[in-house]
Amino acid sequence: xxxxxxxxxxxxxxxxxxxxxxxxxxxxxxxxxxxxxxxxxxxxxxxxxxxxxxxxxxxxxxxxxxxxxxxxxxxxxxxxxxxxxxxxxxxxxxxxxxxxxxxxxxxxxxxxxxxxxxxxxxxxxxxxxxxxxxxxxxxxxxxxxxxxxxxxxxxxxxxxxxxxxxxxxxxxxxxxxxxxxxxxxxxxxxxxxxxxxxxxxxxxxxxxxxxxxxxxxxxxxxxxxxxxxxxxxxxxxxxxxxxxxxxxxxxxxxxxxxxxxxxx
Amino acid sequence: xxxxxxxxxxxxxxxxxxxxxxxxxxxxxxxxxxxxxxxxxxxxxxxxxxxxxxxxxxxxxxxxxxxxxxxxxxxxxxxxxxxxxxxxxxxxxxxxxxxxxxxxxxxxxxxxxxxxxxxxxxxxxxxxxxxxxxxxxxxxxxxxxxxxxxxxxxxxxxxxxxxxxxxxxxxxxxxxxxxxxxxxxxxxxxxxxxxxxxxxxxxxxxxxxxxxxxxxxxxxxxxxxxxxxxxxxxxxxxxxxxxxxxxxxxxxxxxxxxxxxxxxxxxxxxxxxxxxxxxxxxxxxxxxxxxxxx
Numbered sequence: 211x212x213x214x215x216x217x218x219x220x221x222x223x224x225x226x227x228x229x230x231x232x233x234x235x236x237x238x239x240x241x242x243x244x245x246x247x248x249x250x251x252x253x254x255x256x257x258x259x260x261x262x263x264x265x266x267x268x269x270x271x272x273x274x275x276x277x278x279x280x281x282x283x284x285x286x287x288x289x290x291x292x293x294x295x296x297x298x299x300x301x302x303x304x305x306x307x308x309x310x311x312x313x314x315x316x317x318x319x320x321x322x323x324x325x326x327x328x329x330x331x332x333x334x335x336x337x338x339x340x341x342x343x344x345x346x347x348x349x350x351x352x353x354x355x356x357x358x359x360x361x362x363x364x365x366x367x368x369x370x371x372x373x374x375x376x377x378x379x380x381x382x383x384x385x386x387x388x389x390x391x392x393x394x395x396x397x398x399x400x401x402x403x404x405x406x407x408x409x410x411x412x413x414x415x416x417x418x419x420x421x422x423x424x425x426x427x428x429x430x431x432x433x434x435x436x437x438x439x440x441x442x443x444x445x446x447x448x449x450x451x452x453x454x455x456x457x458x459x460x461x462x463x464x465x466x467x468x469x470x471x472x473x474x
Numbered sequence: 475x476x477x478x479x480x481x482x483x484x485x486x487x488x489x490x491x492x493x494x495x496x497x498x499x500x501x502x503x504x505x506x507x508x509x510x511x512x513x514x515x516x517x518x519x520x521x522x523x524x525x526x527x528x529x530x531x532x533x534x535x536x537x538x539x540x541x542x543x544x545x546x547x548x549x550x551x552x553x554x555x556x557x558x559x560x561x562x563x564x565x566x567x568x569x570x571x572x573x574x575x576x577x578x579x580x581x582x583x584x585x586x587x588x589x590x591x592x593x594x595x596x597x598x599x600x601x602x603x604x605x606x607x608x609x610x611x612x613x614x615x616x617x618x619x620x621x622x623x624x625x626x627x628x629x630x631x632x633x634x635x636x637x638x639x640x641x642x643x644x645x646x647x648x649x650x651x652x653x654x655x656x657x658x659x660x661x662x663x664x665x666x667x668x669x670x671x672x673x674x675x676x677x678x679x680x681x682x683x684x685x686x687x688x689x690x691x692x693x694x695x696x697x698x699x700x701x702x703x704x705x706x707x708x709x710x711x712x713x714x715x716x717x718x719x720x721x722x723x724x725x726x727x728x729x730x731x732x733x734x735x736x737x738x739x740x741x742x743x744x745x746x747x748x749x750x751x752x753x754x755x756x757x758x759x760x761x762x763x764x765x766x767x768x
Contacts, residue, residue: 222570232559232567239558306554314528314548315568315611 224321225328233322233329237291240299246398247290248337252344254407255283259349274436277352280345281362281439282407282432287341288370289401289428291334294394296326297377301390304381327374334370355441362439368453369427372460379463382471406432427452479503479540480619480651481527486535488522488675496522496675498535504619504651511666511683512655513756518672520655521551524621547617551624551655553608555596561607562592568611582610586640602633609637613644622654626661638664659752669752671759678763687750690714690758692724696734697746697754704743708734714754715761722754 237243259276266272300323303309309319345351354362377394384390399408404419405428406412412423412433423429430449437444486498496519504510512520526533528548555564565579566572573579573592583589586606591599599607605625612620625641626634638661645652645665654665662669669686671678679686687695691714698704698721708723711734716722725731731747738745748754 226570228567228570232563235559235563236556239556303556307552308554308556310530311550311553311555312568314550315615316544317568 222316222318222321224324226325229321229325230329230332233326234332236299236326237295237329237333240295242298243291243295243333243337246294247287247334248340250290251283251286251337251341254286255280255341255345256348258283258407273350273352276349277439278432278436280349280351281435282405282428284338284341284362284366285369285405285428285431286398286402286407287334287337288366288373289398291337292330292370293373293377294391294398295333296330296374297381297394298387298391300326300378300381301384302387304385305387323378330374331370338366352440354439358439358441362435365427365431365435365449365453369431369456372427372453372457375457375460375464379460379465379467382467383463401426401428405429424448425452425455427456479505480508481537481539481541483527484536484538486523486526486533486537488519488526488531488533494675495519496526496533496672498523498677500677500680502670502677502680504653506618506651507649508651508653508668509645509666510651510653510668510670511662511752512653512670512672513657513659513662513752514672514678517674519675520672521623522675523670523672524548524550524623524653524655527621541619545617545619547612547615547620549605549608549612549620549622549625551627553604555607557595557597559595560593561596561599564596565592565607565611569614579610579614582613585644586610602629602637605629605637609641617650619651619653622652622656624655624657626656626658634658634661641665659756662752663750666752669755671756673760673763676763679759683750683752683755686755686759690755690762691722691751692726693728694725694731694747694749695751695754696723696725696731696738697721697748697751698723698738698743707737707741715757715766716754717757722751 259279262275262279263272266275309322312322313319342351376397380393381390384393402408403410404415404423404426406415406423407428412420412429415423427449430452434444434449481504483498483502486496487494488496512523514520522531525531527537528546555561562573569576569579571579573583583592586609588603588606588610591603591607594603596604596607609625612622622641626637629637642664652665653670654662656662667683668681669683670680671686679689681689692712695714697716698708700719700721704721708721711730712724712726714722714724723734725734735745735747
């Protein structure tokens with residue numbers, strides 16, 4: 211590489227209100243995140259809990275099942291808003307050469323990505339707010355113990371970070387809207403199926419399916435989080451391992467993407 | 475007083491795989507106030523040159539500049555933005571300012587008659603509106619050096635003419651340097667004072683537009699539409715290389731020019747006289763470079 215200009219870069223603040231608002235407009239302009247990140251979890255949680263609860267006569271058991279289902283379906287929100295929403299939008303931008311264009315205006319790619327990440331989190335918090343509002347109003351979920359609620363928030367946040375790493379890696383490696391969309395949809399529905407949200411619970415899965423399900427954090431949100439939510443004793447190790455596995459996959463994809471970009 | 479150099483290029487080579495897309499052996503310097511028209515057919519290396527200056531492609535050689543990176547503005551051949559929101563939001567984010575609070579930006583928007591497009595999404599803009607959108611943001615940078623890569627390609631004649639008129643008027647008052655890639659030579663006749671002629675990744679020539687005209691065409695050139703009758707009538711006169719549908723006659727002296735024009739008037743033939751015709755410069759420079767011309 212010659213010793214001339216490296217890249218047109220303007221000195222900009224990393225996080226600015228205008229950039230975050232711009233990215234938030236970008237995020238909310240993406241119909242997929244509204245459909246799969248807000249509408250679908252809310253509808254699914256209401257419909258599934260109503261369906262299941264109608265067959266249970268014991269009110270306490272019904273409440274437990276409703277809360278457990280609600281907490282599990284909540285894991286779809288980061289999957290849809292971050293993994294699907296972010297990666298699809300990023301791939302579309304890369305396909306159109308938008309980051310390159312913005313870079314010529316002095317807006318570094320890292321600035322766009324960080325501001326987009328913040329806006330994704332803001333959107334996700336909004337989506338969870340609507341989700342919990344619907345849960346309280348229409349499902350009547352159980353009130354958590356403090357540590358249970360906090361752990362749910364922490365686990366969702368960590369899961370979101372890994373979704374972001376995976377989404378960014380996939381989008382950067384694929385660089386095509388349609389292929390990225392297809393890829394993340396497969397992951398989204400695979401997580402739903404193996405996470406026990408499509409009618410087949412973990413206990414009813416065959417051996418190999420259970421093996422796959424054990425590796426996915428969504429399984430623990432659906433199957434086990436009720437125990438943490440209500441402060442019951444719980445062995446965290448399998449769940450931690452699933453998070454580590456998911457994080458490792460996301461990390462490898464992100465690393466591969468960054469390496470490829472570096473080579474350019 | 476000599477203008478100082480903003481950017482100089484030396485021994486530049488850009489390769490795409492095994493193919494050499496651009497090879498510049500002799501030094502090229504962009505000086506303050508230069509308006510350089512970069513011309514050449516497709517694949518000549520015009521956009522590659524801009525991309526290498528901006529560091530968007532890998533290259534071997536030296537590109538030295540006194541300018542900080544943020545002091546270079548660029549209008550690329552393809553400029554895409556998000557579809558999800560109104561153009562005003564994109565503009566405000568890119569420029570880091572509010573339209574309502576920025577007089578200069580308001581002036582530019584009004585100068586390019588873009589007010590009606592601010593609420594539209596980028597995907598709903600026409601080709602000309604899209605170009606104006608990027609031009610406004612590029613001009614807002616007020617950079618000492620600006621690149622325009624095929625800014626009018628794909629636009630209809632009227633839109634193209636209007637856009638170039640606006641650009642000419644805007645830059646007339648400003649002492650900044652421009653590098654303009656274009657296939658429309660009439661635009662460059664208005665905007666450029668220097669020419670960089672490229673072909674198949676090589677520099678055919680670089681210099682002052684008038685000097686290049688003198689070097690390749692003479693004092694003036696008379697251009698006629700081709701016909702056998704005209705070829706016979708002017709067979710004694712010095713002809714220049716020209717596109718097949720034209721005949722270009724070189725006039726080295728005023729007397730010679732007068733003689734030709736009198737003959738044309740006498741025979742009631744239409745003609746065009748020029749001392750800046752870039753198309754004829756380009757054709758003859760290329761011919762001479764490849765050893766075909768005089």
